Amino acid sequence: MVIATTKAAHSTADAPRGAPDSIAALLPSWRRSLAARRISPRTIATYTTSVEQLAAYLEAHGMPARVAGIRREHVESFVADLLTTKAPATAHNRYRGCQAFFAWCAEEGEVKTSPMERMKPPRLQDAPPPVLRERDLRAILAAAEKDRTFNGYRDAAILRLFVDTGIRRGELLGIDTPDVDLDEGLVKVSGKTGPRVVPIGATTVRALDRYTRARAKRADAADPALWLGRKGRLLETGLALVIRTRAAAAGLEGVHPHLFRHAYAHSMLAAGMQETDLMEVAGWKSREMVARYARSTRAERAIKAARALSPGDRMDEGSKR
Numbered sequence: 001m002v003i004a005t006t007k008a009a010h011s012t013a014d015a016p017r018g019a020p021d022s023i024a025a026l027l028p029s030w031r032r033s034l035a036a037r038r039i040s041p042r043t044i045a046t047y048t049t050s051v052e053q054l055a056a057y058l059e060a061h062g063m064p065a066r067v068a069g070i071r072r073e074h075v076e077s078f079v080a081d082l083l084t085t086k087a088p089a090t091a092h093n094r095y096r097g098c099q100a101f102f103a104w105c106a107e108e109g110e111v112k113t114s115p116m117e118r119m120k121p122p123r124l125q126d127a128p129p130p131v132l133r134e135r136d137l138r139a140i141l142a143a144a145e146k147d148r149t150f151n152g153y154r155d156a157a158i159l160r161l162f163v164d165t166g167i168r169r170g171e172l173l174g175i176d177t178p179d180v181d182l183d184e185g186l187v188k189v190s191g192k193t194g195p196r197v198v199p200i201g202a203t204t205v206r207a208l209d210r211y212t213r214a215r216a217k218r219a220d221a222a223d224p225a226l227w228l229g230r231k232g233r234l235l236e237t238g239l240a241l242v243i244r245t246r247a248a249a250a251g252l253e254g255v256h257p258h259l260f261r262h263a264y265a266h267s268m269l270a271a272g273m274q275e276t277d278l279m280e281v282a283g284w285k286s287r288e289m290v291a292r293y294a295r296s297t298r299a300e301r302a303i304k305a306a307r308a309l310s311p312g313d314r315m316d317e318g319s320k321r
Contacts (some may be wrong), residue, residue, distance in 0.1 A: 050097025
């Protein structure tokens with residue numbers, strides 16, 4: 001789908017790619033604004049890619065280059081084109097990135113109003129997220145725990161913390177050594193909803209204790225970051241490699257950090273945790289997110305609950321008394 005721009009639009013909106021009010025020229029300022037708001041580097045990269053792709057699309061189709069000349073139909077054309085070749089989730093992510101950019105442009109006075117002000121995002125398929133099963137989690141943990149090196153201790157502690165808390169990858173990577181209280185079994189994390197404290201079990205305390213003892217022997221032990229890689233704080237690429245390597249050793253593919261969050265939500269709900277309590281410890285503001293994570297295994301939990309409350313079994317028990 002290609003929207004033809006009018007002559008009037010061209011006369012006021014066309015500009016070289018490097019013009020001061022073009023997307024390309026404004027991107028660095030926007031990225032700095034996102035960083036100042038403590039948006040995660042991964043989200044900034046995703047948002048930047050989205051807006052860069054929009055700029056490339058507009059340029060390729062002779063559409064306005066100046067942000068003030070970009071209209072709703074231009075962005076809709078871009079999204080519609082994405083939907084012809086990409087998954088709805090990808091188009092949705094690109095939409096969100098562009099939406100954030102134009103909202104910033106409006107705040108900064110680069111445009112009077114965002115061209116996406118009344119736009120609606122692409123509808124996502126209602127597919128529940130995949131869930132790592134207990135056997136998968138055991139296999140991944142075993143792959144790390146048999147490695148009696150510094151990396152093995154670190155990776156086992158990371159995996160245990162993911163399993164025990166369901167924290168986000170950015171929250172895990174942002175933990176500093178003072179944030180961990182092994183005696184109380186508590187870890188302080190900072191995420192989308194602000195700082196919070198998450199409890200950890202005895203096996204995770206043991207894994208973290210083993211790692212911190214190994215960490216204390218490193219030359220860079222004074223670094224405040226809890227998780228150390230080859231050169232200081234472990235970064236997202238390093239964490240991705242940790243998960244991918246340990247999962248591959250367990251014979252699993254396609255495992256990424258966020259799957260542990262799904263598994264945590266299912267495990268806690270299956271154990272009887274109330275949704276409001278899960279929202280608190282997992283750092284969710286909306287029940288909608290809890291519902292999304294719970295949907296994958298809702299039927300499984302319902303069957304388990306129904307079996308436990310079987311009317312026939314209860315009648316038999318009553319007749320025996």
